[in-house]
Amino acid sequence: MTKRIFRGIFLTALSAMILAALLITLSVYYVYEMRMTEELRSEAAYILHGLSRAESELAYFEGFASPNRVTLVAADGTVLYDSSKKASGLDNHYHRPEVNEALKTGSGESRRYSSTLAETTFYYAVMTPDGNVLRLSNTRSSVLGIFLRIAPLLLLIMSGVAVVSLVIARLVSWRIVTPINTLNLDAPLENDVYDELSPLLLRLDRQKKQIAMQMKALAEKQHELSAVTENMREGLILLDANSHVISMNASAGRIFGVEAGRMAGSSILALVRDALVKEAIESAHRGSSADAVFERNGRHYQVLASPVAQNGSATDVVLLMLDITDRYTAEMSRREFTANVSHELKTPLTSISGYAEIMRDGLARPEDMKAFAARICDEANRLIALVNDILELSRLDEHKGLGEKTEVDLLQMAQSVARHFMPRAEEKGIILSVDGMDLSVYGYPALLNEMIANLVDNAVKYTDRGGAVRISVAQRDNSIVLSVCDTGIGIPEEHQPHVFERFYRVDKSHSKATGGTGLGLSIVKHIAAVHDADIRLESEVGKGTCVHILFKRLHQL
Ligand code: ADP
Numbered sequence: 001m002t003k004r005i006f007r008g009i010f011l012t013a014l015s016a017m018i019l020a021a022l023l024i025t026l027s028v029y030y031v032y033e034m035r036m037t038e039e040l041r042s043e044a045a046y047i048l049h050g051l052s053r054a055e056s057e058l059a060y061f062e063g064f065a066s067p068n069r070v071t072l073v074a075a076d077g078t079v080l081y082d083s084s085k086k087a088s089g090l091d092n093h094y095h096r097p098e099v100n101e102a103l104k105t106g107s108g109e110s111r112r113y114s115s116t117l118a119e120t121t122f123y124y125a126v127m128t129p130d131g132n133v134l135r136l137s138n139t140r141s142s143v144l145g146i147f148l149r150i151a152p153l154l155l156l157i158m159s160g161v162a163v164v165s166l167v168i169a170r171l172v173s174w175r176i177v178t179p180i181n182t183l184n185l186d187a188p189l190e191n192d193v194y195d196e197l198s199p200l201l202l203r204l205d206r207q208k209k210q211i212a213m214q215m216k217a218l219a220e221k222q223h224e225l226s227a228v229t230e231n232m233r234e235g236l237i238l239l240d241a242n243s244h245v246i247s248m249n250a251s252a253g254r255i256f257g258v259e260a261g262r263m264a265g266s267s268i269l270a271l272v273r274d275a276l277v278k279e280a281i282e283s284a285h286r287g288s289s290a291d292a293v294f295e296r297n298g299r300h301y302q303v304l305a306s307p308v309a310q311n312g313s314a315t316d317v318v319l320l321m322l323d324i325t326d327r328y329t330a331e332m333s334r335r336e337f338t339a340n341v342s343h344e345l346k347t348p349l350t351s352i353s354g355y356a357e358i359m360r361d362g363l364a365r366p367e368d369m370k371a372f373a374a375r376i377c378d379e380a381n382r383l384i385a386l387v388n389d390i391l392e393l394s395r396l397d398e399h400k401g402l403g404e405k406t407e408v409d410l411l412q413m414a415q416s417v418a419r420h421f422m423p424r425a426e427e428k429g430i431i432l433s434v435d436g437m438d439l440s441v442y443g444y445p446a447l448l449n450e451m452i453a454n455l456v457d458n459a460v461k462y463t464d465r466g467g468a469v470r471i472s473v474a475q476r477d478n479s480i481v482l483s484v485c486d487t488g489i490g491i492p493e494e495h496q497p498h499v500f501e502r503f504y505r506v507d508k509s510h511s512k513a514t515g516g517t518g519l520g521l522s523i524v525k526h527i528a529a530v531h532d533a534d535i536r537l538e539s540e541v542g543k544g545t546c547v548h549i550l551f552k553r554l555h556q557l
Pocket residue numbers: 458459462486488489490491499500504505506507511512515516517518519520521522545
């Protein structure tokens with residue numbers, strides 16, 4: 001800016017100087033011309049006066065001397081006398097404008113310019129008493145001539161003025177610009193500068209206040225937004241058109257095990273390389289939303305990739321990540337369950353249809369018929385048990401038909417279950433006993449009865465002749481504990497975490513031989529969950545098994 005002001009001032013000064021030089025030259029020329037005409041006139045008057053007293057006009061010019069050229073021309077144009085050349089050598093002057101005019105009006109003037117010599121000659125003619133024409137002339141430099149003559153002086157003066165205007169231009173531009181450069185823009189109205197800047201400072205102040213207000217509103221919005229994004233459980237990542245992270249929330253950082261604040265600018269590929277996720281992101285870049293599922297640290301996430309802003313052909317993308325582990329595992333176990341159910345149903349059905357076909361085709365011997373029918377009966381019973389268990393599980397899954405919750409005396413219920421199993425226990429030579437405190441829980445009687453029955457059924461099933469099964473009800477810390485312990489075959493340690501899974505059996509053939517469906521313990525697990533109770537399993541191979549159900553006292557009446 002300083003340079004522009006300086007250049008402006010300096011060029012203005014320079015143009016003014018050149019213009020002034022031209023005007024001065026013209027003025028000088030004009031003054032010259034005026035003085036010369038006056039000089040010629042006064043000398044003509046003087047000569048005329050002399051001529052009127054002389055014997056003859058030609059005699060007057062004998063020995064005549066003048067700084068101007070003097071010519072005497074007869075009325076017919078013949079030159080009678082000339083002070084600088086021989087009169088006889090000069091041509092007829094009748095048609096010279098000044099001579100002609102003098103002959104007509106008594107006096108005449110003219111000037112002639114010689115471009116080769118850059119000179120102008122001035123002529124003044126006047127009629128003499130004898131009827132001749134007296135002409136005086138003088139030659140002076142033309143405007144150009146004068147200019148060339150005074151040019152060195154002008155140049156000197158102009159250089160001097162140029163230097164002075166250079167200094168002044170620098171000083172002025174410095175004085176204009178320095179206060180602007182040192183303006184305190186944080187407080188525009190507090191600046192003490194020249195008046196011309198006041199409107200600018202006022203506007204600056206207004207704009208500053210406006211910007212401050214807008215910034216405040218923006219910061220509030222930003223704060224609101226980050227409060228929402230930072231507190232949401234879902235992961236949120238904003239990507240630019242090149243799939244580089246613009247921002248991500250804390251949940252997204254937790255999902256990928258990175259510090260969210262440090263990820264700006266890094267490629268999304270540094271976080272997730274799953275082909276399906278990459279495909280979803282690319283599709284969002286092309287403008288259409290897509291989703292994919294990926295797994296991180298044992299948890300499953302659904303990622304929704306959506307385009308956010310159109311930016312030429314490429315698009316920014318927002319990724320929303322939802323933890324769908326529960327849904328995912330539920331879906332997986334549902335699929336697994338369906339596959340298992342089909343398999344479990346198919347096995348007894350296949351043997352039923354096999355035996356039935358043999359009997360129908362008359363291939364069985366009459367003495368085997370009874371045994372075959374008994375096998376069909378067994379398999380059908382297994383099938384019924386299986387279907388019942390499956391129905392029970394789905395009822396529990398959907399929390400349907402559970403009946404009314406009420407106070408249930410666990411000890412009484414255990415005794416009733418024990419009475420039911422007593423004949424089987426006695427048959428196997430197993431001592432079945434119940435002991436403990438008379439404690440009650442708040443729950444569904446039918447379900448609790450089924451849970452105890454399943455546990456006792458297993459205990460009797462997996463305990464050999466001469467063993468013992470004990471049901472007890474006790475109080476421990478804040479819990480009411482129902483335990484079913486046996487001195488049976490026990491469960492190997494590696495199988496213990498799995499026995500509550502659906503259709504899981506430690507020894508398939510043994511379980512099947514004893515009529516197990518593989519669903520008993522998962523029904524127990526479900527019923528415990530419905531009552532918000534915990535399960536503890538203690539088992540040692542060859543020594544026995546204990547299953548403890550821990551009810552929270554809170555659930556008591
Ligand atoms: P099942 O109908 O086969 O008994 P469960 O779900 O009730 O199915 O039990 C799962 C598996 O856990 C059984 O197959 C068995 O191997 C083991 N199990 C359950 N209870 C006992 C127990 N009291 N003693 C030893 N093993 C047991």
